[in-house]
Amino acid sequence: MTLRERIASVTANVGVLGLGYVGLTEAVALASVGFRVTGFEVDRARIDAVQSGRSYITDVPDEELLWAVRSWNLTATSEFERLRDMDIVLICVPTPLGKTRAPDISYILAAVDAIQAALRPGQLVVLESTTYPGTTTEVVLPALERTGLRAGEEFHLCFSPERLNPGDRQHTVFTVPRVVGGVTTACTEVATALFARIASEVIGVSSPQTAEMVKLLENTFRAVNVGLANEMALLCRALGADVWEVIDAAATKPFGFMPFYPGPGLGGHCIPVDPLYLSWKARIKGFEPRFIDLAHQVNGAMPRVVVSLLAEALNERGRSVNGSRILVLGVTYKRDVNDVRESPALEIVADLVRRGATVLYHDPYVPALSVGARTLESVALEDAVLQDADCALILTDHSAVDYKRVVETAPLVVDTRNATAGVVDPDRRIVRL
Ligand SMILES: NC(=O)c1ccc[n+]([C@@H]2O[C@H](COP(=O)([O-])OP(=O)(O)OC[C@H]3O[C@@H](n4cnc5c(N)ncnc54)[C@H](O)[C@@H]3O)[C@@H](O)[C@H]2O)c1
Known part of the structure; x- marks a missing residue:
């Protein structure tokens, strides 16, 4: 069966690297539509919590997590060699700032190392962690292609930003449209087929860099507009107005x-x-x-x-x-x-x-x-x-x-x-x- 057929019949094995706010939410969503999902985590306490159905993320209720685990659709592990059994691997690891406030993509690099060691023909890899434009093609792609496998031919590679809004019950992974940018058109198509199983709409864009920029524009838009609101608050105080x-x-x-x-x-x-x-x-x-x-x-x-x-x-x-x-x-x-x-x-x-x-x-x-x-x-x-x-x-x-x-x-x-x-x-x- 091809990957497209496995996605269509919901028999594809999905691996989620990083079971945090983004990874756990998405893992439970994919399990809820029938995919067999394996969460790969480095934090032992989080693995134990998931395995026993105890959620540590406010937006994932215990009942939902427990159901996902009990129905055998979702498991959590630290055995990264099991990545080889996955048809799809979603990277949801942190992307913080370093001491000098520059990007720290060390978690992405560690995740990519683990995937590289297990990469096999037919897999789809999707980077979801928010990162600077160019990360997918300049960092992830060359690392994965060092295996000798070619993106768009033997395996697929995309960037697709997670757009969830913690604490917001209205805008969820099911209702917010998904943006996907693949290294090739074939990559975008396979990832679109996957995300269409959960998201209300999937928007394919021309490249991973565009998808990376989409996420950064959205969040910069927020930061700049909150900055304007904060400036208006100070200005209104100076003028004696109620902002x-x-x-x-x-x-x-x-x-x-x-x-x-x-x-x-x-x-x-x-x-x-x-x-x-x-x-x-x-x-x-x-x-x-x-x-x-x-x-x-x-x-x-x-x-x-x-x-x-x-x-x-x-x-x-x-x-x-x-x-x-x-x-x-x-x-x-x-x-x-x-x-x-x-x-x-x-x-x-x-x-x-x-x-x-x-x-x-x-x-x-x-x-x-x-x-x-x-x-x-x-x-x-x-x-x-x-x-x-x-x-x-x-x-x-x-x-x-x-x-x-x-x-x-x-x-x-x-x-x-x-x-x-x-x-x-x-x-x-x-x-x-
Ligand atoms: N939190 C949000 O609301 C939100 C929304 C959209 C996008 N994002 C982006 O998604 C990414 C993940 O954010 P988050 O809030 O879920 O982070 P998080 O810190 O809640 O979760 C990340 C998880 O990854 C695990 N991890 C670290 N290195 C790992 C590795 N090598 N292999 C496997 N697991 C590993 C950590 O132990 C942790 O449990 C970030 O890039 C973030 O910017 C976050």
Whole structure:
């Protein structure tokens, strides 16, 4: 049977390298439509969790994972030699920044090494990790072709960005269109046949580089527009206008405007990181990416802006940061997820501690938080905790928190997310970004 036939009959064996936010979500989705999926992981704890149906990703409920494992469609392993049994291999490993804020593609290189050792004719390899344009053809392709096998002939190679949005139940791997760019047209066609089994629509583009750029444009668009919203927030404060009201009213325009909101800074594995992959590659080509740098500067300054806002609000009440008790509400980088990677809360908490504040936090998704050498534990949101704080600082607007109660109970509330929108505030306790 050809690979196309195996995909059509859902008998292809799919290997997913890296069972994180992206890999686990996709592995469960592919298992749910009937593919036999093997997750390849280096983290023993994650393998054990998957094998026993315990999910560590908020968007993958335990029941779904348990079903995928029990029905024998999904298994997890560290035996990379089993990659040879796979018809399809999806690479979903991390792509962080290194110490100098340059791309660190070492995880991709390690994944490619493992695949190279097991590559055989008839396989499809898809790189899904977000990376700089050129990675698929300049790094992955030559490494795999060193086996003597030719892409587009003996094996297939594509880039297809994962576009999932953690915490978003509406836009999922099933509903968001998929973009695929193969090394050859044949590569694109095979991967299109695979992703058509789960995605609502598959868009084939002319090359892996185009697909890589699509992802970076999408995330740079977000970073730049959030940067604009943050700049507008500071500008509105200077003018005495309410930025949240301005944005909401502007968003009533049915064309030519899309709302983005200010906040305490960018976080997560994607938006603060991905544009820097693009600017790194642009500079190698002698191109100065000004928008990316400016957005990075504006967004990167927001944690310090928040600390100043808090200091100003305390000062107006005759208090200083030093010696105050600050209750941080929400430490994840966005609402209703359990991810603290690159979260601005880490920088803000560290800064407050450095300035002599006593910092407590409440986050229903994060039981413990490491900040520098310290580990804080989430406190229960009891009335006494709110009353005893000099200020409740809202950094993430988790939907499980009752913000009306927060405003009624805490003496001062600094709100960086407009979580208290609509809450009546007769005592003028709320200070919004
Ligand atoms: N998190 C998101 O919302 C999101 C969305 C779209 C795209 N992406 C991109 O997808 C990629 C993966 O992101 P993530 O958030 O899933 O990362 P993650 O850190 O949650 O998961 C990556 C997993 O890969 C494992 N791993 C590392 N090296 C490995 C190797 N050599 N072999 C097998 N497993 C290995 C890690 O142990 C980890 O479990 C990144 O490039 C990211 O930018 C992420």
